[in-house]
Structure formats: C-alpha cells, structure tokens
Amino acid sequence: MTPTEFESLPYRPCVGICLINREGLVWIGRRADEGLVEHVAPGHEWQMPQGGIDAGEDPFEAAKRELWEETNVRSASLIAEAPDWYSYDIPRAVVGERWKFKWRGQTQKWFAFRFEGDESEIDIDNPPAGEKEFAEWRWEPLANLPGLIIPFKRPVYENVVAAFRTLVP
Known part of the structure; x- marks a missing residue:
C-alpha cells in the first residue's frame, strides 16, 4: 500500500471512556489479547475502555454501552465530554494484517464518567458482550496514563489528560 493509499483510508469512529473513582483515580485495564499484531511495544498493553460506534448510534450512548460491555459498570454518571475528536493512525503492518485495509486508524470521542458503584460491580472476567477485553485492571492517576498506552x-x-485534568485532584 502506498502512502497516498494509506492516507486515503477512513478513520473508524469510536468512543473512549475515562472512568474516575471517588479518589480521583482512573480505571485502566491490561488488554487480554496481548498477542495481537498491534501490540508493538511490550509493557504498554494498558488502556481505558474504548470501542466502535455502531451505525446511527449516538457517541454518548456508545460510550455507556462500551463501558458496560467491557467492565460491567452501569453505576456511572457523565461528568464531561472532550471538546474534540482525537485521531490516531494504526501502524501500516497492523492496517493490513488485522484490519484488512479497511481503516487507517481511529477517531475517538472521549467521555469522563464518575464511578458511583462498588468495586464488586467491575467484572472483566464475565463481560456482557461475551468477549473478554481485559486480563486485569487497576486505578491509576490520570497523568500516568500516556506512559502506559501503546506508543x-x-x-x-x-x-484526554489535558481535556480532563481539572476533573481530578
């Protein structure tokens, strides 16, 4: 695929969820599927919940759905929406091998939610959608997240950190 052909591919519309607990820490999970071709930097398999927006689906509704599908969390309320859509390109090898040249990358609308439930509600081992996204999870300071994500x-x-930094102590 030439650079021009790559750049002409569309971005997949997605949402991202920044789930903040009462202490001001953010939920982050380690991907269960570490063997995927996009894991090009070992040790950086952590991310916040995210996922695709279905055709005709409102981004806010997609964010609530993705949060539930990946973590079982329903006890959360919206506290902020990022002002912009943020995009990233997938490495070209991944675009061909995993995404079959359908998407160049993803463009994401991010939402911050306040987690209002008990931690026992979080169940990554029995996701409602049936596909386990995360192998483990923890709470992390917002400022630490860029160093944990795939480069x-x-x-x-x-x-996302810049958009939501005023929401945490």
Whole structure:
C-alpha cells in the first residue's frame, strides 16, 4: 500500500471512556489479547475502555454501552465530554494484517464518567458482550496514563489528560 493509499483510508469512529473513582483515580485495564499484531511495544498493553460506534448510534450512548460491555459498570454518571475528536493512525503492518485495509486508524470521542458503584460491580472476567477485553485492571492517576498506552495511541491519551485534568485532584 502506498502512502497516498494509506492516507486515503477512513478513520473508524469510536468512543473512549475515562472512568474516575471517588479518589480521583482512573480505571485502566491490561488488554487480554496481548498477542495481537498491534501490540508493538511490550509493557504498554494498558488502556481505558474504548470501542466502535455502531451505525446511527449516538457517541454518548456508545460510550455507556462500551463501558458496560467491557467492565460491567452501569453505576456511572457523565461528568464531561472532550471538546474534540482525537485521531490516531494504526501502524501500516497492523492496517493490513488485522484490519484488512479497511481503516487507517481511529477517531475517538472521549467521555469522563464518575464511578458511583462498588468495586464488586467491575467484572472483566464475565463481560456482557461475551468477549473478554481485559486480563486485569487497576486505578491509576490520570497523568500516568500516556506512559502506559501503546506508543501510537499516546498523543490521544495526552489530549484526554489535558481535556480532563481539572476533573481530578
């Protein structure tokens, strides 16, 4: 695929969820499928919940759905929406091998939610959608997240941190 052909591919519309607990820490999970071709930097398999927006689906509704599908969390309320859509390109090898040249990368609308439930509600081992996204999870300071994410997604996480930094102590 030539650079021009790559650049002409569309971005997949997605949402991202920044789930913040009562202490001001953010939920982050380690991907269960570490063997995927996009894991080009070992040790950086952590991310916040995210996923595709279905055709005709409102981004906010997609964010609530993705949060539930990946973590079982329903006890959360919206506290902020990022002002912009943030995009990243997938490495070209991944675009061909995993995405079959359908998407260039993803463009994401991010939402911050306040987690209002008990931690027992979080169940990554029995996801409602049936596909386990995460192998483990923890709470992490917002500022630490860019250093935990796969490098090609890091600029998006830096934008998310900037957009939501006033929401945490």
